[in-house]
Amino acid sequence: MSRILVVGGGIVGTAIAADQAERGHDVVLICDSPIGGGATAAGMGHLIALDGEAAKVELTNYSLDLWRTVELPDDCDLVVCGALWVAADDREMQTAAAMRDRYLSRGIGAELIPAAQLAELEPELRPGLAGGLRVPTDAVLYPPNAARYYWHRAVKSRARHLTARVLTVESHRVQLRDDSSERWLEADWVVVAAGDRTSALLPELSIRPKKGHVVITTRDAPFVRHQVVELGYVGTTKSRAPVSVACNVQPRRRGQVLIGSSRQEDTHDPRVEPAVLDRMLRRAASYFPGLTRLTALRAWTGFRAVSEDGAPIIGSLRPGLAVATGHEGLGITQAPGTARLLGQLLAEEPPDLSAAPFDPHRFGSEAA
Amino acid sequence: MSSTASEASTYDLAVIGGGPGGLAAAATAAELGARVVLVDESPALGGQIWRQNRSRVVPAAQPWLARLEAAGVELRLGTTVWQATPPGNLHTSQGPIRARQTVLACGARELLLPFPGWTLPGVHGVGGLQALVHSGLEVRGRRVVLAGSGPLLLQVAASLTSHGAQVLRVAEQAPLSRLARFSLGLGPGKTWQAVTLANPRFRASSWPLEALGTERLEAVRLQRVGGSEILPCDLLAVGFGLTPNLELPRALGCRIEEGAVAVDEHQRSSVRGVFAVGEVCGIKGAPGALVDGLCAGASAGGTTIARPLLRKRDRQRRFGRLLTRTFSLREEIRQLARSETTLCRCEQVDYASVAAHPDWTSAKLASRCGMGLCQGRICGAATQALFGWGPHGVRPPLTPVPVGALFSHDIPPPPPASRESRS
Numbered sequence: 001m002s003r004i005l006v007v008g009g010g011i012v013g014t015a016i017a018a019d020q021a022e023r024g025h026d027v028v029l030i031c032d033s034p035i036g037g038g039a040t041a042a043g044m045g046h047l048i049a050l051d052g053e054a055a056k057v058e059l060t061n062y063s064l065d066l067w068r069t070v071e072l073p074d075d076c077d078l079v080v081c082g083a084l085w086v087a088a089d090d091r092e093m094q095t096a097a098a099m100r101d102r103y104l105s106r107g108i109g110a111e112l113i114p115a116a117q118l119a120e121l122e123p124e125l126r127p128g129l130a131g132g133l134r135v136p137t138d139a140v141l142y143p144p145n146a147a148r149y150y151w152h153r154a155v156k157s158r159a160r161h162l163t164a165r166v167l168t169v170e171s172h173r174v175q176l177r178d179d180s181s182e183r184w185l186e187a188d189w190v191v192v193a194a195g196d197r198t199s200a201l202l203p204e205l206s207i208r209p210k211k212g213h214v215v216i217t218t219r220d221a222p223f224v225r226h227q228v229v230e231l232g233y234v235g236t237t238k239s240r241a242p243v244s245v246a247c248n249v250q251p252r253r254r255g256q257v258l259i260g261s262s263r264q265e266d267t268h269d270p271r272v273e274p275a276v277l278d279r280m281l282r283r284a285a286s287y288f289p290g291l292t293r294l295t296a297l298r299a300w301t302g303f304r305a306v307s308e309d310g311a312p313i314i315g316s317l318r319p320g321l322a323v324a325t326g327h328e329g330l331g332i333t334q335a336p337g338t339a340r341l342l343g344q345l346l347a348e349e350p351p352d353l354s355a356a357p358f359d360p361h362r363f364g365s366e367a368a
Numbered sequence: 369m370s371s372t373a374s375e376a377s378t379y380d381l382a383v384i385g386g387g388p389g390g391l392a393a394a395a396t397a398a399e400l401g402a403r404v405v406l407v408d409e410s411p412a413l414g415g416q417i418w419r420q421n422r423s424r425v426v427p428a429a430q431p432w433l434a435r436l437e438a439a440g441v442e443l444r445l446g447t448t449v450w451q452a453t454p455p456g457n458l459h460t461s462q463g464p465i466r467a468r469q470t471v472l473a474c475g476a477r478e479l480l481l482p483f484p485g486w487t488l489p490g491v492h493g494v495g496g497l498q499a500l501v502h503s504g505l506e507v508r509g510r511r512v513v514l515a516g517s518g519p520l521l522l523q524v525a526a527s528l529t530s531h532g533a534q535v536l537r538v539a540e541q542a543p544l545s546r547l548a549r550f551s552l553g554l555g556p557g558k559t560w561q562a563v564t565l566a567n568p569r570f571r572a573s574s575w576p577l578e579a580l581g582t583e584r585l586e587a588v589r590l591q592r593v594g595g596s597e598i599l600p601c602d603l604l605a606v607g608f609g610l611t612p613n614l615e616l617p618r619a620l621g622c623r624i625e626e627g628a629v630a631v632d633e634h635q636r637s638s639v640r641g642v643f644a645v646g647e648v649c650g651i652k653g654a655p656g657a658l659v660d661g662l663c664a665g666a667s668a669g670g671t672t673i674a675r676p677l678l679r680k681r682d683r684q685r686r687f688g689r690l691l692t693r694t695f696s697l698r699e700e701i702r703q704l705a706r707s708e709t710t711l712c713r714c715e716q717v718d719y720a721s722v723a724a725h726p727d728w729t730s731a732k733l734a735s736r737c738g739m740g741l742c743q744g745r746i747c748g749a750a751t752q753a754l755f756g757w758g759p760h761g762v763r764p765p766l767t768p769v770p771v772g773a774l775f776s777h778d779i780p781p782p783p784p785a786s787r788e789s790r791s
Contacts, residue, residue, distance in 0.1 A: 037733060296771045
């Protein structure tokens with residue numbers, strides 16, 4: 001049995017804590033905010049088979065399979081609503097067709113939706129759209145309680161939680177502050193799953209925060225059935241523009257509508273920016289004109305953790321020090337696979353998928 | 369003027385809230401030559417205390433309304449401020465407003481605390497029931513019990529009686545000894561003592577234990593000296609005092625002390641260019657709010673506050689502190705809820721699910737309390753009173769508004785026509 005210190009109580013940290021505790025290790029999870037807070041609480045909470053580079057897609061699909069094996073409690077508000085990628089014109093419809101082929105080749109169900117059927121599936125979409133691509137297995141959930149679900153599993157296997165601020169991480173030890181006293185904790189492994197705070201703890205890793213805005217409405221009559229995303233979304237996830245927005249509208253189980261999304265680089269300011277809200281909501285309303293009549297209840301922001309190449313960083317950095325971060329907008333989706341993969345790497349078991357694309361040393365820094 | 373200005377117009381002063389404090393501040397500053405805009409959520413001026421509508425004109429408000437008009441104060445009624453940055457950049461449901469200075473006159477709301485049965489139909493907030501009566505609810509012949517704490521109980525009891533209601537009991541949790549000191553502190557000629565003594569239904573050291581009924585309220589069980597009493601009734605009005613509306617002050621970054629906006633002798637908050645008046649800087653009642661407003665109007669209008677006015681304001685502040693001391697809640701009030709008693713009404717979260725957590729953020733994330741329509745205004749204030757949980761962060765929109773109101777300007781143009789052909 002090893003002593004494992006997990007730094008970070010978001011979905012990735014709690015999933016790792018569960019995996020490690022269930023392997024029989026002595027796990028202590030350290031964070032200074034509530035379990036399931038931070039970027040986990042701020043995110044839209046989708047389980048989505050996002051198209052993209054092969055390695056990321058492999059981690060996503062591996063994780064989605066794991067999500068399907070867990071029995072989530074009711075308070076996680078899981079809804080398998082499916083994703084509907086909307087094509088504004090014929091060019092985007094061609095993109096949708098190519099996406100469908102890639103999905104099918106990976107064994108994921110996906111169907112092209114012609115323009116006429118689009119209105120039947122989502123009557124609130126504006127007329128004149130070219131069509132879409134439906135991925136029926138994609139889902140949404142309430143992320144804070146998904147993290148708490150993993151945490152409850154960890155606790156069942158005797159993991160403990162320490163509310164403290166982590167000041168320093170090193171191989172085999174962590175310096176933390178609780179109740180204004182500072183001390184070191186020793187361990188066999190320190191696992192840093194601190195999202196966009198990772199670079200502050202491990203300066204040799206470059207993790208940039210990418211700010212996002214989200215708006216949620218009050219409960220009302222059903223407005224959307226699927227998570228509806230414009231096909232331009234994939235482009236914005238890679239955009240390096242100062243601010244990019246895309247229509248991403250979700251139904252929540254309790255009758256609310258969640259509206260996103262925005263991406264902003266080079267800011268650590270957590271405040272909601274009316275100018276960004278304006279752009280984001282206009283974008284969403286350009287697909288759903290009726291959105292303007294719904295009642296906005298809350299807006300908030302969060303910071304996605306983005307690595308230099310946009311892929312997660314998962315694995316051992318040095319003996320006694322491992323890391324799992326950089327999931328950008330897919331932390332919820334990829335958390336179970338990340339935890340399983342890291343567990344296999346730390347136990348020196350053959351991993352279920354190739355770990356090289358996520359190797360912390362791939363950036364060629366001195367840390368290698 | 370246009371109520372949907374698409375570009376921010378710059379004012380010398382924006383006053384937020386059209387109750388006594390806001391009216392006095394706006395009129396005073398405008399009479400000193402400032403260009404003033406007064407913003408209020410409701411369609412009519414007067415605030416909670418001077419609430420007016422088509423069928424109700426409040427005489428006390430009239431001179432102020434006349435002064436506002438004479439001084440050329442611009443009105444933006446039915447306008448919600450959903451976000452603000454100092455000193456006076458206001459994002460509103462009717463477009464942006466820009467001002468060099470702001471007076472916060474956002475008032476207070478009732479403190480509602482959970483007790484068994486408090487969500488039954490027929491149970492209202494004291495102020496809420498008053499407002500319903502003003503807007504036409506018929507109470508003639510209805511049996512009413514009022515319970516909780518504060519001067520509002522007696523005020524509303526008198527108002528209900530004048531509307532023909534049968535007031536069975538006014539239960540005030542504060543002990544008689546404190547109430548007596550309060551009466552003495554007011555000095556001769558004040559109404560409190562007279563009203564109290566004149567009301568044979570009044571009981572000190574009495575509070576609601578449980579609202580009884582299946583479909584709706586049928587009776588209330590009250591704690592009283594030496595035991596409890598059950599009173600069959602049609603309506604129960606409860607209120608445990610007032611709590612300042614701090615969302616906007618906190619969005620602006622104003623320092624909060626003892627649950628209210630901290631202000632100096634000029635009614636200035638800790639944020640440059642931002643003043644606060646009335647209940648938002650300490651519960652003190654309408655006369656105190658008026659004096660605050662006169663002071664802030666003078667300061668914001670660029671003149672000094674007259675000495676007699678300052679003395680008056682200090683007297684009102686002392687009265688406010690006396691109010692707070694007199695009606696401070698006893699420990700038993702914090703123990704009324706049972707495990708299964710609803711604490712967050714919007715999201716239907718019970719007391720035990722909230723109390724299991726160490727702080728507001730954890731409780732909110734896990735149980736969703738405070739995530740509903742009232743944005744935690746009711747249960748957030750309740751958990752602060754019950755568990756001492758610190759005030760939670762404020763997020764825009766400070767009040768729910770239509771999604772379209774979050775656009776900085778107009779509704780987006782329709783999609784390009786070329787795509788229409790495909791539908």
